[in-house]
Amino acid sequence: MWSVLLILAVGMAIIMIDVPTLRRNKSRKELWAFSVLLIGGVALNIVVGLGVEVPSPLELIKIIYGPIVR
Structure with a gap:
């Protein structure tokens, strides 16, 4: 809870x-x-601060380019 308040501050x-x-x-x-970048960054930091596991964007890139590389 304190981490969320700190992120918002x-x-x-x-x-x-x-x-x-x-x-x-x-x-x-x-x-x-x-505004868009700050809201996105604050939202992602709050989610991480609450302990939710956020997938890496690299996983999406692997899914997209996986069939092309093989």
């Missing part, structure tokens, strides 16, 4: 540091990309 700190600059510069595309 770090995510909020990153938002408070970076978002005002992006809004001031009117960088809408960068703000969207930042």
Whole structure:
């Protein structure tokens, strides 16, 4: 539980540091990309913090390219 709170606190700190600059510069595309990547990263870190095993992206690459290599 503490790990989830710590992850959320770090995510909020990153938002408070970076978002005002992006809004001031009117960088809408960068703000969207930042938001999507930060939400994805925070979500994955929360899942790992709760002890759920997250599969490696390398497994998907092996499944896709497996038939081609053989």
